[in-house]
Amino acid sequence: MFEVSPLQKLRSQYSPKIPKALRCGWKVIKGANTQAERDGGQIKEMFPHTYGLPMIHLEEGEMVNALKDGINIGVILSGGPAPGGHNVITGLFDGIKQLHESSKLFGFLMGPDGLVNHNYIEITKEIVDKHRNTGGFDMIGSGRTKLEKPEQFDRGIEILHKLNIRAVVIIGGDDSNTNACMMAEYFLQKGENIQVIGCPKTIDGDLKNEDIECSFGxxxxxxxxxxxxxxxxxxxxxxxxxxxxxxxxxxxxxxxxxxxxxxxxxxxxxxxxxxxxxxxxxxxxxxxxxxxxxxxxxxxxxxxxxxxxxxxxxxxxxxxxxxxxxxxxxxxxxxxxxxxxxxxxxxxxxxxxxxxxxxxxxxxxxxxxxxxxxxxxxxxxxxxxxxxxxxxxxxxxxxxxxxxxxxxxxxxxxxxxxxxxxxxxxxCAFPSNYDADYCYSLGRTAVALIADGLTGYMATVRNTTHPADECIAGGVPLTKMMYMERRGGQLVPVIKKSLVNVDxxxxxxxxxxxxxxxxxxxxxxxxxxxxxxxxxxxxxxxxxxxxxxxxxxxxx
Amino acid sequence: MFEVSPLQKLRSQYSPKIPKALRCGWKVIKGANTQAERDGGQIKEMFPHTYGLPMIHLEEGEMVNALKDGINIGVILSGGPAPGGHNVITGLFDGIKQLHESSKLFGFLMGPDGLVNHNYIEITKEIVDKHRNTGGFDMIGSGRTKLEKPEQFDRGIEILHKLNIRAVVIIGGDDSNTNACMMAEYFLQKGENIQVIGCPKTIDGDLKNEDIECSFGxxxxxxxxxxxxxxxxxxxxxxxxxxxxxxxxxxxxxxxxxxxxxxxxxxxxxxxxxxxxxxxxxxxxxxxxxxxxxxxxxxxxxxxxxxxxxxxxxxxxxxxxxxxxxxxxxxxxxxxxxxxxxxxxxxxxxxxxxxxxxxxxxxxxxxxxxxxxxxxxxxxxxxxxxxxxxxxxxxxxxxxxxxxxxxxxxxxxxxxxxxxxxxxxxxCAFPSNYDADYCYSLGRTAVALIADGLTGYMATVRNTTHPADECIAGGVPLTKMMYMERRGGQLVPVIKKSLVNVDxxxxxxxxxxxxxxxxxxxxxxxxxxxxxxxxxxxxxxxxxxxxxxxxxxxxx
Known part of the structure; x- marks a missing residue:
């Protein structure tokens, strides 16, 4: 019986390459305030607390960004699997452990349902180490339930409080990230001190724009x-x-x-x-x-x-x-x-x-x-x-x-x-080095954004055609990518799906x-x-x- | 425009690992005479000249086995493609060139039809170098025509004479190799001095027996x-x-x-x-x-x-x-x-x-x-x-x-x-190192058998679970693997197809x-x-x- 394949054993030893700023200490640099892609007025009305936030990028800082106390964060995989998902989670884990050894990472099982129905596991070092640089979403599973209703958010708050979770990272496509922003906004409106950060996932490559070079997978x-x-x-x-x-x-x-x-x-x-x-x-x-x-x-x-x-x-x-x-x-x-x-x-x-x-x-x-x-x-x-x-x-x-x-x-x-x-x-293939590096960096970046108290952002890593050293970690406000679209007879906020540009x-x-x-x-x-x-x-x-x-x- | 992919460029530089005996000089060692798998009497009757030949293996010899003159050989790909076919051809090319610089390799196009219809190319160094360690049979193409009738053999003889070809190598599965032996026998019966050597090809893995560890691909x-x-x-x-x-x-x-x-x-x-x-x-x-x-x-x-x-x-x-x-x-x-x-x-x-x-x-x-x-x-x-x-x-x-x-x-x-x-x-995938090494060695082995004047043999490389150094090149008489089977109402000689042994x-x-x-x-x-x-x-x-x-x- 083979516990794991020879390649999986070897890949578990691969250290993803990360942007310079994430290697020791970083400074969070705030850029200009942002506006929505279109329909700014309506988007602002729907997202009063998360609209207009500044662009973020990370620069090398002098100190190691250690915290006095651990932070607990939760992670959700949403939608179809894409190679690299496990690396985002691994990056989150290593990131919070670097901040403080007592930090904990919780994974909600089989997608958004896990948050709503309180199905979760603590993602331990043993689990993370078994999944380093592997494909698939099987570490915690994924699902297609849309996380968009106040009742769902309220159910989420219960378990997030119970686990003392400070931030939730949602790994998904355009719709999942729109919903991530809705949840971030809802938490702020309710005075809940829980941050929400998104990560751009989809093999389709259609979550991309001037701020996001590519969706992972x-x-x-x-x-x-x-x-x-x-x-x-x-x-x-x-x-x-x-x-x-x-x-x-x-x-x-x-x-x-x-x-x-x-x-x-x-x-x-x-x-x-x-x-x-x-x-x-x-x-x-x-x-x-x-x-x-x-x-x-x-x-x-x-x-x-x-x-x-x-x-x-x-x-x-x-x-x-x-x-x-x-x-x-x-x-x-x-x-x-x-x-x-x-x-x-x-x-x-x-x-x-x-x-x-x-x-x-x-x-x-x-x-x-x-x-x-x-x-x-x-x-x-x-x-x-x-x-x-x-x-x-x-x-x-x-x-x-x-x-x-x-x-x-x-x-x-x-x-x-x-x-x-x-x-x-x-x-669900083993992620290429590109996706392994990119995703792990996204996870580490998400931690940096969380440590800085940010919410309603998507973690980004840019300049990915260059060596990792020259890549730039940062964050883009989710509302910046939004506009209003008619769906099922209703006008709703969406993140723009990028089609092939024939020009x-x-x-x-x-x-x-x-x-x-x-x-x-x-x-x-x-x-x-x-x-x-x-x-x-x-x-x-x-x-x-x-x-x-x-x-x-x-x-x- | 990409002429070739980065991997193909790199793979062209890979030197397949070969058995020791093929590296400098070899001695052809003849073993015991052989018998057919079954129905020896009938097989012997059908193959009077190629029946009962001895087993062959190669040992390291002292001299480099150079010839005084070049030899021309022809090669045919038969049946569905299998990764490594190009490596057999590459091995043939390097092998005959090592024997004498003026040797020539001819490839018959789109399978046995190429021999019958006189469609061929000379396989030059340029062509070989472009195909080193690549998948597919596209160097000369393959086809499924059965090469089994005297008229076909006679047509073959015409072009083989014209090109001064001393030996034909047929790369194929069980049926193609049975037919290779029929052609070898026919040539001997006609007093033609043209040798025929087979190579065990098929991704199906069903051409294997006590003498052949695995078919390539x-x-x-x-x-x-x-x-x-x-x-x-x-x-x-x-x-x-x-x-x-x-x-x-x-x-x-x-x-x-x-x-x-x-x-x-x-x-x-x-x-x-x-x-x-x-x-x-x-x-x-x-x-x-x-x-x-x-x-x-x-x-x-x-x-x-x-x-x-x-x-x-x-x-x-x-x-x-x-x-x-x-x-x-x-x-x-x-x-x-x-x-x-x-x-x-x-x-x-x-x-x-x-x-x-x-x-x-x-x-x-x-x-x-x-x-x-x-x-x-x-x-x-x-x-x-x-x-x-x-x-x-x-x-x-x-x-x-x-x-x-x-x-x-x-x-x-x-x-x-x-x-x-x-x-x-x-x-048609790029051949794994195993198939790249195995096939190249088969090609080189075929040349050794040809240089020794042998015909009606299948080239073999054994001990393939060990490092290349310990692999043993040789040849098995095609008739040794045969028995009689009823097909389409007729009793015909066939090479045993190996099924999964449930024991x-x-x-x-x-x-x-x-x-x-x-x-x-x-x-x-x-x-x-x-x-x-x-x-x-x-x-x-x-x-x-x-x-x-x-x-x-x-x-x-």
């Missing part, structure tokens, strides 16, 4: 996916008989797909934001793919690779309309009729209930996909777009289009396919090469994440971040 | 799959809400699945050979899985991981009967009727044509799977069992069984699932722990293949081979 997840895409491309080129349609995880934004495309140089890459900007319909996408496949076939190349972002369907208006219409019918009094229709009649039955365009679209879909739309529902009865096998959907539609083109005389050849979905394979340097670089990559075989094979060896395989950040931020990197 | 592929299974297990334990059913590539034998189970310690592992030995029906398998899921659910664990070998359906007799009956109907005069039946009626239509048991089985299958059986056919019109989504098949059957158990009161809880198929992700040490170790792994969460997280770093992550062979061969390794 993006680096590792894209490296794992790129390893596999590279391997699939080698296979493709070795056998020359399949088109591989590869769907990549990523709820809305296409950052993951773009980064993997930059790393692997596949023949076809769909970027949802690009498709939206061009106002393409689903047929345009299908034509785009079919044309590349036909051009390659004309050169005798009946193989290739195509990357498809998981969220693409939401960017295609006709598909959106179809989903809305299905949802509307399902929630209507007649909606339950669908249940009574025999499986094999379902698609036809539903088609009759839809507008002409949607009806046509539904019937044009591969049968299995159409059925998925009608059968998989979320707890609210809505169609689960994320459950749709988008990669198979496009294989079906492209195959149909190629058959038309065959008749038109614009395609001849074979279209043999394999589909893949890369998602769960990357969310940005990373996309521009891709755009410049996509045609060449489409027709030639420029496949790149990144290989697995390295933890040992030369810097260029161990410590390099993503190409996205290098193109966007590092002016010293030049690419042709 | 098995080490790397199982390491890639185990990395991903480990990541999925972390995810599973972080979110605690899904059962992950993971299908693993491997045509017939379950070696890959067993090795991944040893490395990752998942909750459920199906080993086809074990199921066959117990004479289980498909219902027994479903019950076995459902019972573990129900037991875990009773402990509040609504999650887990299950490994399913791709080839399992062929080991289940009722499924075999179903497939045979479908094939029989399809090839009958009425068979074409199925084509005319509407998609949604197909399963019902076909059920009527089958025996009662098969009809029941077909109708019990998830609809999509039943349809796959009826719609995907190989060029001979047969059902393509390998195209069946076995992982979804078991999800469907297990879900149905759990619903019955819910009514019986023996299951309560959720059964939420995710399915995965790991295959193409691992066949062997590797399976025995698994069997001893499977119950504990089923109920507890003993997940192991191997992480990615390492090329740099301590020996325990860079150079360790598979657990299968260590358990089977290395008496110094002791596991609890």
């Amino acid at each position: 993006f680096d590792t997840a894209t490296k794992v996916y790129s390893e596999l895409i590279g391997n699939i491309q080698r296979d493709c080129l070795s056998s020359k008989k399949n088109w591989h349609f590869i769907k990549l995880m990523g709820r809305t934004a296409s950052h993951i797909t773009l980064e993997c495309a930059l790393k692997c140089q596949p023949n076809i890459t769909l970027i949802s934001e690009n498709i939206q900007a061009k106002d393409w319909r689903i047929n345009d996408v299908v034509n785009y793919m079919a044309n590349i496949i036909a051009q390659r076939a004309a050169e005798g190349k009946m193989y290739g690779t195509a990357l498809i972002p998981e969220g693409i369907l939401e960017f295609l208006p006709s598909f959106r309309v179809l989903i809305d219409e299905i949802n509307e019918y399902l929630s209507s009094p007649q909606g339950s009729h669908l249940e009574m229709v025999m499986k094999r009649e379902k698609v036809r039955f539903m088609s009759i209930q839809l507008s002409e365009d949607s009806s046509k679209l539904l019937q044009s879909l591969p049968y299995e996909v159409a059925l998925q739309l009608l059968e998989d529902r979320d707890p609210h009865g809505n169609v689960m777009v994320s459950k749709v096998d988008t990669e198979k959907l496009f294989v079906g539609l492209v195959a149909k289009r190629l058959e038309e083109m065959r008749i038109e005389g614009t395609f001849s050849g074979k279209f043999s396919t394999q589909t893949h979905f890369l998602g769960y394979e990357g969310r 940005g340097k990373a996309f521009e670089y891709f755009e410049r090469h996509r045609e060449k990559w489409a027709l030639e075989d420029c496949y790149n094979y990144p290989g697995p994440i390295a933890f040992y060896g030369p810097r260029q395989i161990c410590d390099e950040p993503t190409l996205t971040i290098r193109l966007e931020l590092d002016s010293t990197t030049s690419f042709e | 098995f080490d790397t592929a199982t390491k890639v799959y185990s990395e991903l299974i480990g990541n999925i297990q972390r995810d599973c334990l972080s979110s605690k809400k899904n059962w992950h059913f993971i299908k693993l590539m491997g045509r017939t034998a379950s070696h890959i699945t067993l090795e991944c189970a040893l490395k990752c310690q998942p909750n459920i592992t199906l080993i086809s050979e074990n199921i066959q030995a117990k004479d289980w029906r498909i219902n027994d398998v479903v019950n076995y899985m459902a019972n573990i899921i129900a037991q875990r659910a009773a402990e509040g664990k609504m999650y887990g991981t299950a490994l399913i070998p791709e080839g399992i359906l062929e080991f289940l007799p009722s499924f075999r009967v179903l497939i045979d009956e479908i094939n029989e109907y399809l090839s009958s005069p009425q068979g074409s009727h199925l084509e005319m039946v509407m998609k949604r009626e197909k399963v019902r239509f076909m059920s009527i044509q089958l025996s009662e048991d098969s009809s029941k089985l077909l109708q019990s299958l998830p609809y999509e799977v039943a349809l796959q059986l009826l719609e995907d056919r190989d060029p001979h019109g047969n059902v393509m069992v390998s195209k069946v989504d076995t992982e979804k098949l078991f999800v469907g059957l297990v879900a149905k069984r759990l619903e019955e158990m819910r009514i019986e009161g023996t299951f309560s809880g959720k059964f939420s699932t995710q399915t995965h198929f790991l295959g193409y992700e691992g066949r 062997g040490k590797a399976f025995e170790y698994f069997e001893r722990h499977r119950e504990k792994w089923a109920l507890e969460d003993c997940y192991n997280y191997p992480g990615p293949i390492a090329f740099y770093g301590p020996r325990q992550i860079c150079d360790e062979p598979t657990l299968t081979i260590r358990l089977e061969l290395d008496s110094t390794t002791s596991f609890e």
